Amino acid sequence: MVDRTKRGPFRGHGPYALAALILGSPGGPGVADRLAAQAAPEVPAAPDTVLFMNATIIDGTGASRFVGDLLIEAGRIAGLGPPGSVTAPASVERRDLTGLVLAPGFIDIHNHSTSRLFDSPLAITQLAQGITTIVVGADGSSPWPISDYLERIDDLRPAVDVATLVGHGTVRAAVLGESFRRTATDAEIVDMTVRVERGMREGAFGLSSGLEYDPGFYSSTGELIALARAAARHGGFYMSHMRDEEEGLLEAVDEAIRIGREAELPVQISHIKAGNASVWGKAPDVLERIRRANEEGLDVTADQYPYAAWQSGLAIVVRSRMFSNPDSVAKGIAAAGGGSRLQIVGFDAEPGLNGLRLDEIARIKDMTEVEAYMWIMENGGSGLIGHTMNESDVDTFMASPWVMTASDGGVRSAHPRGAGTFPRVLGHFARDRGVLTLERAVARATSMPARRLGLTDRGVLRAGARADLTIFDPERVIDRSTFDYGTRQATGIESVWLGGVETWSAGEPTGARPGRALRRMR
Structure with missing residues (x-):
């Protein structure tokens, strides 16, 4: 990999430094994480058997909430139904969740905690949002080799499960080196394709691009189609930070859809937005393009963080x-x-x-x-x-059935989205302003990203599913991070469970680290 972090005016702007820019400076929450990382993790706790009673169940599908009981056993959901209908041993631990919402664990499909997990394995600001699974490697910048990174995650055993994409910028830099400011040759595209194939075989879930950043900025659409075809052969999807989120927004959306069409794979548009005043009010036009693509038979969705400023x-x-x-x-x-x-x-x-x-x-x-x-x-x-976005466009994207929630942040992010994204959608947008229903807000964080990733074991509450759970107070859940204090911990998330192991309780991590690396297999 070419080191682009110390090159004059580009310092910190290549894809390899992008995560550092997004995460900002150390400090704030994370001290406990770093202390925990200094000692070898204990053997992961065994899954508990617990009967949750009288919970307001929001199952992640978008269906209406209902009051019910849910039993977890051996890391799975063993029973779900109306109060009193779930059979459980007399000795089982019982928790009364009256007034609290029980939902699937949240899946952050665009997270930049790639390296920070290794000194912050408890991922406190992520657990405080109800996140149980994160996906790294977005914006064209991914760990490499994929297999080495996933093995390190398995050894680390963080408090969240971790999946990754393979980055277009990462493989492009490896092939073109310092001569990346040009169109790639056919031979170079073949070389990049081989590397994408390798990343997918090693467990990546798809291909990501960061086309506003070096070195992806200089790539042709044809190059991206070729690499996306390689990801498609392994059941992956294409996630793109598009070429332009401002003056060229609509053309950039068209390009992303074209790549999906010609490479025959699903498309995920990263952190969808109308980025400055030149395209304020264009959110309906963007969504109409996505609607038409899906009507055509393509599979196009997007993700969004709930703030009117980007980083x-x-x-x-x-x-x-x-x-x-x-x-x-x-x-x-x-x-x-x-x-x-x-x-x-x-x-x-x-x-x-x-x-x-x-x-x-x-x-x-x-x-x-x-x-x-x-x-x-x-x-x-x-x-x-x-701070160049328009709140009305944020609302329009928030209400769309094609858009899911993702932070585009992570552990110790300088932007408030790293610590506040999911509670802000639940509290500010659903409860306080009614931009969407609470059921829809939960679906955006659970079944939608699970479907995009092809994860059938999580994202919905049902018998047999993995016991990844988030329990929150619908009246209290809210973000507290700001643009001046980006790492303030969210409130209202009462308990988080990963594979039947409680990782978060009453505003604190439990210390359990049952997380593992996820690998896409095909």
């Missing part, structure tokens, strides 16, 4: 990549709506500026916004939270 690298503002050209920089800042919408994070050269907007930094440094941008890029670049 990436500062470089993404200047799409021409001409970071030292004042006109190009000015155009990019204007398209974002001005420096007041651009919040700097992860600026190592002068950490005291982290959290400030570009216009504030310009005033402090007695510069124009263009000069301040160029100065940051010349000094290693930074991460960026872009």
Whole structure:
């Protein structure tokens, strides 16, 4: 793999540094995680036998809630039905869940805890959201080799199950090296295809791309179709951070759908959004394209985090990549709506500026916004939270049957989505504002991602399914993380179970680490 993390203005903007930008600086919750990681994990706890009684059951299918009992035994759901209808041994542990919702464990199909799990295996901010399974390797950047990473996860035994995708950017960098700023040759595409095939054989669930980032930025549609066909041969899907979420949004959606059509595999559009004012109000047009594709017989869905701001690298503002050209920089800042919408994070050269907007930094440094941008890029670049989205578009995507929930964050994320995504959908959007029903909010976090991944053992509460459970208080569940304090722990998630082992209870991790690596087999 080519090391792109220390190359002038691109520092921190290649796919290999993307996770670091998204995760932000250490600190906040995670101290207990790091301490736990210093000792070898104990033998995972055996699954418990528990009868949950009088729970408000939301089964993940989107069906209406009902009050009932659920029995778990040997890591599976052994019984489910109305109160008093589930047979259980007299000695079994009983928990009365009156007033609480019992749902399947949440599946985060776009998570960036790839490396942070190894010093934070308890994944506290993830458990506090009700997450039981995470998928890493999105945005074109994945661990490599896939088999080595999954073996390390098995050895680690974190508090969540972990799956991965194989990254287009990762294999492209391995083949093209430093000469990635061009179209790949036929021979190079064949080489990349072989690597994707290898990743899929080793257990990856699909192919991801990050087409706004290097080196994926320079790839042709034909290259992506060829690699997606390789993933399709192993039953995988194609997940894309598209080429453009702003001025070229609709064309980018068309390209993603074309790749799915020609490669004959399902498509997942990452963190769907209308990214700046040039495309505000275009959410219905995006969803109409997805609807037509599904009507045509394709399988196209998307995921979304519930905030009106995105996070990436500062470089993404200047799409021409001409970071030292004042006109190009000015155009990019204007398209974002001005420096007041651009919040700097992860600026190592002068950490005291982290959290400030570009216009504030310009005033402090007695510069124009263009000069301040160029100065940051010349000094290693930074991460960026872009406050450029429209709440109405967020609501439109939230209400769509084609869109599921995903954080695009992870352990110790600088963006509040890393600690707050799932409770925010349940609390702010479902309970407080009624943008969607609570049943639909749960389905977005459970059966929808399970279906996309092809996981038939989780995502729905039914007899025989794996006992991955999230129990929450529908009146209290809410996110507490903010753009100033991104790692504040969510509240209202009462208990989390992974394979019949309780990992979260009353606002604290139990210390149990029953997680394992998931491998797609075909």
